[in-house]
Amino acid sequence: MSELPILTIITLLPLVSGIIIAGLGEQKKLARGLALASSFLSLALVLVLWRSFNVASGELQFVEKHEWIPTLGVNYFVAVDGLGLLMVLLTALVTPMATLAMWRVEKSASLFFALVLFLQAGLFGTFTALNFFHWFIFWELSLIPAFFLVRLWGGAQRAPAATQFFVYTMVGSVAMLLAFLAIFLATKTDSAPGVFDFPQLAAMAHDGSLNVALQDKLGWRLLGMEFTAHQMTMLIFGGVLLGFAVKVPLMPFHTWLPATYAEAPSGVTMLLTGVMSKMGVYGFLRILLPIFPEQMQWLRTPLLGLAVITIVFSACAAFAQRDLKRILAYSSINHLGYCLLAVFAVAKFSGNDAALDTEKSAALNGVFLQMFNHGLTAATLFWFVALIEQRSGGLRSLNDFGGLRKVAPIFCGLMGIALFSSLGLPGLNGFVGEFLIFKGVFPLATCSAAFSVIGLLVTAIFILTILQRVFNGPLNEKWRGFPDLTLGEQALLSVPIVLMFALGLNPQILLGVIGNTAVQMVERLKF
């Protein structure tokens, strides 16, 4: 283990450079140059972290733990396992992409790039913090830069969209906060004021002491009715669930998302869908699954049902949309629905059957991969949309285009690859995650998996519709002068495209790192 507090450095770097950039004022070129340099430096640091990560272990690594507020059981506690590392890498990868996509932002550029870096710091913090208090700071603080990025640089309807985004997420956060306070109270012992550390809570859930504590110490009478211990724990679980369900989002808590993604400038949407949406799934994996396995198992049927609904309905909704950004927004919901499907399926069985273990770790591996791949693919797709908007002066409806393949063949080719990756074509990155998810979920929850396949089919239809309506067909005469990708753009975009192929053909690059974490997680699920 390295001596340097590398995780702290990774989190602080964008924060510090963000503050410096915010102070630059009108020096736009310097601001964006610094922002890019900072995001590349982060990427380099994360790659160093990646190299020195011990892949043979699924345990938490690079641990830093210090006392912070002892009376509240609050520690400064950061560490990563395979999952955390993967998410940190994704953040480090998408931020420079978003910075490049928004290179030409004119309005208060220095503030814009500062907020992007603050958002990055919030994301790094969320993916590395392992104490509720510490983690919640980052979870909430990443909202503020995101809010302003949408509010100040968004499209025509940006004000209501940003407010809706903020208020929805806050409702979830408050519910989650209350639930964690109840847990904190219940875990109080004579020696400790209560527990906020995630690994400790997970260990308590594993040996059953958490449930005992929750049932013994919490009583709540409402209107003369006493809640039973079971209802009480379900209620607490429900609070935490709501927080994450809004963030992912799980239907029916998704309504903030299409408006927000569509109104945000495309570079910001890259960050929102590429990384921020993963915060929710990450919460499911890091917090709900290890800490509330019994409750998740108890609610498996409605949860699986919601996941299937999320997958199928969002695919259909995407098909019904005409705005490119809204299509991709619903497609994001759809893709993350697969992650949730797998998580709920894994929670369904807690037996010690070794055969199921393989399926479960396959499903979890699939979730991890799907999170990373969706982040990469969706960010790239929104980058392409940003380029289309730049060229068309803001038009982005399916009906506005047609036949662009003739005038912009390279554009069409590269975006086509990204679209096919989103569709899950074998050989590209999107396939591996979805394949592993379905491989794991079919034996665990056959019926749900079967219904979810409808989602896959509809996805194929709407993705092909995009290709058809935008790039094929007769050329819309208005766009005869539609410029193809410049050499510079080709060079930049080829990086994610190459990554898509690399990860699709050799998924072992990622699987090697996350494999043991998934096994470990399955192991800990037995109770």
Added chain:
Amino acid sequence: MLAWTVYISFLGVLVLMLLPKTAVREARAIGFASALGGLLVALLGFIEFKAGEILTISKCPWVPSLGIEYHLAADGVSLTLVLLTGLAAVGGILFSWNIEHRVKEFFAFYLALIGGVYGVFLSFDLFLLFVFYEIAIVPKYFIIAIWGSTRKEYGAMKLALYSFVGSAMVLIGLIAAYVVSGGHSMNVLELAQYPFPRDFQMWAFPLVFVGFAILAGMWPFHTWAPTGHVAAPTAASMLLAGVVMKLGAYGCLRVAMTLFPEGLEAWKTWVAVLAVIGIVYGAMVALVQKDFKFVIGYSSVSHMGFVLLGLVTLNTIGLSGAVLQMFSHGIIAGLLFAVVGRMVYERAHTRELSVLEGMNLVKAMPFAAVTFVIAGAASMGLPGFSGFVAELQVLIGAWKTFPTLAVITGVGIVIGVAYTLRAMQKAFFGEVEVKPTNVCDEHHHEMDAISVPERLGAAMLIGVSLVIGLYPRLLLDVIVPSFDSPLFEWLKRGGSQ
């Protein structure tokens, strides 16, 4: 040494009174020096304080025949509030640097108010406490009535009447307690040990508690607060919300709850319900206000609800949350009023949100916008700021004692987010198209830059909120041990820790 906070303030008043009317700059300098002196003394006292002790500052007979003493002392709770008073006082002066009208009188009243507040927080003799409490009310009235705006006579009168009704209730309760306990002493340490009969406590507790809680803005006795805050000049709103409301909460804790634990036990649910109504109602009313300052005024009612809720949770964590919330709200509300009253109102000459919406103030005064965004985030209770740690502890405490109310409070928090966002959007990020001939547009050219004292004040308050938010041990290490002192025996008797 802490007694010098009181003396320095009143010394400042004396010197100011001797100044000639024309000596505007000198008056300002003396006001600032005196407030800063108070803050430094408070800081020194804070550093030297040993956690857990009750520090006797001075104790000498005053009216020996009645057992009344001049008794100044401090424990962790009062020390925290003394520190808050120092910070709010300095902040208030920085934000009233531009007062032109009757300058020396303004600062004289201001320092008298500060001196009274310091006195209340440090008095351990109830008679003395009451004297300082009254001293603090009078200058408040004059500051609002002379330097205020928007129906200032009405606001000032309402505030004074409410305060006097409250203090009359307190006085009756105190005298009764003095008589019942045998008439030997007004020392709070001794009275805390006296077992008042249960029947007596049953009526004395609500009388004294409500008497103080009026000043803390407890619903339904809060109506003075928004009108008073709005009418007051900036520095006075900062002090009103920042420290005067804390006087009420402090009185509830130090007098009503300490003296009448059995009454507290019997009435606590009622107080908690009123506190939560205050949290939710204050937030809902703030959501529909048209005047920017009223939004902040009602938000104060909402946030003080947390203090009252924390007080009656009757456990260490809720109580320390309440004290921390007093401190935190003092800082944040001060900052919000500074932005609204000083930065925005005195430049835009309006507080109507619908008019401000057309001005796009984020362009005209970016510093004010950034300050409000930060202060708003702190006020919403976002983690990283002092408000979060405080409200978190109050909520933990409330979960333990009143789970249903804790959940309802959650609704209040969400509405809190909504009204802050609404005010922020309308006031600073409005995008209503403004016709070139619009009057508002002309203001753009007149707006002065944000001055250095304003920047200093904002930086100081934001800094304090962040430091406490990220490292609350600074205060908690002083507050929590003081709950072991004999003054808080009722806390252990209450059963829950």
